Amino acid sequence: MDMExxxxxxxFVLATTLLLLLTVPTAFIxxxxxxxxxxxxxxxxxxxxxxxxxxxxxxxxxxKVLAKEDFTPxxxxxxxxxxxxxxxxxxxxxxxLVIPFAPGMVAIDSSIGVxxxxxxxxxxxxxxxxxxWASYNKYSLLGxxxxxxxMVSYEIPLTLSVVGIVVLTGSLSFTExxxxxxxxxxxIIWQLLIFPAFFIAATAEINRTPFDMVEADSELVAGxxxxxxxxxxxxxxxxxxxxLFIMSAIVVTLFFGGYLAPWPxxxxxxxxLGVLYGLFWFFLKTYLFVFLSIWMRATLPRxxxxxxxxxxxxxxLPLTLVNLFVTAxxxxxxxx
Amino acid sequence: xxxxxxxxxKGMATTLRNMFAPKVTRQYPEVRPEIPxxxxxxxxxxxxxxxxxxxxxxxxxxxxxxxxxxxxSGFDSQGNRIRYGMPxxxxxxxxxxxxxxxxxxxxxxxxxARWDEEIDAQFVNDLVTxxxxxxxxxxxxxxxxxxxxxxxxxRALRIxxxxxxxxxxxxxxxxxLGGFRLLPVQGHLVTVCTCAACRFAGGDAIxxxxxxRLGIEPGETTDDGVFALETSPDVGAGALAxxxxxxxxxxxxxxxxxxxxxxxxxxxxxxxxxxxxxxxxS
Numbered sequence: 368m369d370m371e372x373x374x375x376x377x378x379f380v381l382a383t384t385l386l387l388l389l390t391v392p393t394a395f396i397x398x399x400x401x402x403x404x405x406x407x408x409x410x411x412x413x414x415x416x417x418x419x420x421x422x423x424x425x426x427x428x429x430x431k432v433l434a435k436e437d438f439t440p441x442x443x444x445x446x447x448x449x450x451x452x453x454x455x456x457x458x459x460x461x462x463x464l465v466i467p468f469a470p471g472m473v474a475i476d477s478s479i480g481v482x483x484x485x486x487x488x489x490x491x492x493x494x495x496x497x498x499x500w501a502s503y504n505k506y507s508l509l510g511x512x513x514x515x516x517x518m519v520s521y522e523i524p525l526t527l528s529v530v531g532i533v534v535l536t537g538s539l540s541f542t543e544x545x546x547x548x549x550x551x552x553x554x555i556i557w558q559l560l561i562f563p564a565f566f567i568a569a570t571a572e573i574n575r576t577p578f579d580m581v582e583a584d585s586e587l588v589a590g591x592x593x594x595x596x597x598x599x600x601x602x603x604x605x606x607x608x609x610x611l612f613i614m615s616a617i618v619v620t621l622f623f624g625g626y627l628a629p630w631p632x633x634x635x636x637x638x639x640l641g642v643l644y645g646l647f648w649f650f651l652k653t654y655l656f657v658f659l660s661i662w663m664r665a666t667l668p669r670x671x672x673x674x675x676x677x678x679x680x681x682x683x684l685p686l687t688l689v690n691l692f693v694t695a696x697x698x699x700x701x702x703x
Numbered sequence: 704x705x706x707x708x709x710x711x712x713k714g715m716a717t718t719l720r721n722m723f724a725p726k727v728t729r730q731y732p733e734v735r736p737e738i739p740x741x742x743x744x745x746x747x748x749x750x751x752x753x754x755x756x757x758x759x760x761x762x763x764x765x766x767x768x769x770x771x772x773x774x775x776s777g778f779d780s781q782g783n784r785i786r787y788g789m790p791x792x793x794x795x796x797x798x799x800x801x802x803x804x805x806x807x808x809x810x811x812x813x814x815x816a817r818w819d820e821e822i823d824a825q826f827v828n829d830l831v832t833x834x835x836x837x838x839x840x841x842x843x844x845x846x847x848x849x850x851x852x853x854x855x856x857x858r859a860l861r862i863x864x865x866x867x868x869x870x871x872x873x874x875x876x877x878x879x880l881g882g883f884r885l886l887p888v889q890g891h892l893v894t895v896c897t898c899a900a901c902r903f904a905g906g907d908a909i910x911x912x913x914x915x916r917l918g919i920e921p922g923e924t925t926d927d928g929v930f931a932l933e934t935s936p937d938v939g940a941g942a943l944a945x946x947x948x949x950x951x952x953x954x955x956x957x958x959x960x961x962x963x964x965x966x967x968x969x970x971x972x973x974x975x976x977x978x979x980x981x982x983x984x985s
Contacts, residue, residue: 404722407721407722407723407726408718408719408721408722409721410721410724410725410726410727410728411726411727411728412726412728412730415730662715662718662719663715665718666711666714666715666717666718667711667714
């Protein structure tokens with residue numbers, strides 16, 4: 368019994384460490400992708416100086432951030448000012464714990480993974496609000512309040528659109544949801560109509576264009592991050608891109624079969640090979656959605672605040688509720 | 704009726720197409736544009752959409768130009784002519800040859816005209832004032848100046864440019880294209896011999912004819928400075944009586960017609976050299 372507990376703790380520590388380490392290359396890769404893809408879409412060349420095709424550009428950015436002065440404004444509330452970036456980053460990093468990267472490759476195969484995930488991801492809004500308040504800056508405060516309003520609004524359609532899948536699969540565990548999709552086909556087939564709502568809500572939840580009011584550079588300087596510099600700003604930046612990765616991962620896991628290949632063969636790969644195969648498909652699909660998000664950022668203008676709220680409460684909320692009822696009725700009627 | 708939201712997909716399609724389109728970035732230090740050696744940038748002024756010059760004659764470019772290559776004139780908001788700097792300072796440093804600057808083939812100067820030569824500046828000033836310093840009167844002013852000095856002295860042109868605020872290059876261009884001379888002509892000294900032999904052979908008649916033709920008395924110079932008439936009892940060419948000496952050449956024996964022909968010949972040669980007959984002074 369004790370041995371089992373120790374093994375469990377060791378596994379947890381190892382998995383957490385690996386996930387924390389994973390955030391670094393993930394953020395670097397996504398930042399590089401964003402720089403490069405947006406540049407290409409704007410007919411520019413993009414980063415091409417640091418390393419082949421500029422692939423080390425974001426790493427250099429990271430070192431630059433490390434070298435900068437970590438400045439705290441005089442009037443700032445020091446403890447919360449220091450804690451906010453940490454909180455935002457940890458919310459993102461902790462939510463990765465329940466994502467299955469490959470068969471068996473999940474830090475905690477929790478039976479309430481979906482609930483845990485959305486609960487922990489929702490914590491980042493607290494961090495943003497604290498950052499906005501502690502900075503003692505009107506732009507920061509506005510950014511923080513906007514993030515609170517926006518994320519609280521979109522939590523609801525985001526979660527409600529997932530409940531349909533939960534009803535379908537009868538499970539709150541991500542692993543079981545993925546395995547259900549191995550048998551019944553990807554959930555996007557079953558929940559096609561609600562997927563756009565989920566994707567929009569997810570985009571708003573992580574403050575990506577066209578819903579990036581929280582940072583709205585042209586209105587709020589940099590929103591909640593206005594007063595931040597050095598590595599504390601770096602953590603915000605990291606968290607932003609890590610949560611982009613996480614949102615893409617959760618889209619893939621819930622709707623696009625997670626680590627499953629798009630075709631049924633090879634039916635079952637076991638052991639190390641199976642893990643690699645799963646990892647390959649998981650990351651491929653996840654980065655496709657990362658690309659989609661970057662693509663949207665290169666294309667779409669920022670929505671207005673009132674449009675944002677209207678969309679959440681007047682369109683997405685009824686849509687997700689209808690979807691939930693219809694799914695529930697079908698599941699009950701046909702005994703799926 | 705477009706489907707709501709279809710614009711999003713149109714935009715996404717555009718950005719995706721652009722992703723694979725040729726890029727416009729120039730990798731500057733490595734890839735340099737091919738610029739001709741003599742390229743000095745854009746030299747004409749830019750127009751606004753209404754067809755007006757965008758230049759507001761604010762002089763900022765002229766003030767910062769390190770080689771003082773820019774001078775300019777224009778109208779201020781009140782409609783007054785304004786100008787920056789001494790006219791054509793740049794030009795003076797480059798070349799003092801009036802012909803070359805006027806675009807004419809350069810030739811050795813017989814009587815180099817200097818921009819600071821002494822002329823009757825007051826005359827030019829009064830003349831310009833008499834025309835109210837109007838730009839339209841430029842040719843009339845030129846004619847009067849040439850009638851006064853026999854050519855258009857550079858100094859006079861500068862005064863005219865300053866007073867009328869016509870750009871120096873335009874003043875000079877106008878002076879080069881009309882029937883105006885930019886250099887003083889070298890005058891011919893016409894000496895009629897008044898020795899006994901010549902007077903006996905008809906020298907007095909020749910003197911009268913020349914006086915009538917040139918419109919001057921002995922001891923005077925024509926207005927345009929081409930001919931100076933004098934008499935001398937010692938041309939020393941009794942065998943050629945009646946004799947006339949023009950500069951260093953002695954002609955004789957002459958009739959009246961012959962003597963007038965010699966004068967006309969020189970004037971025609973001079974006019975041909977100046978390409979056009981000088982306009983008569985008004």
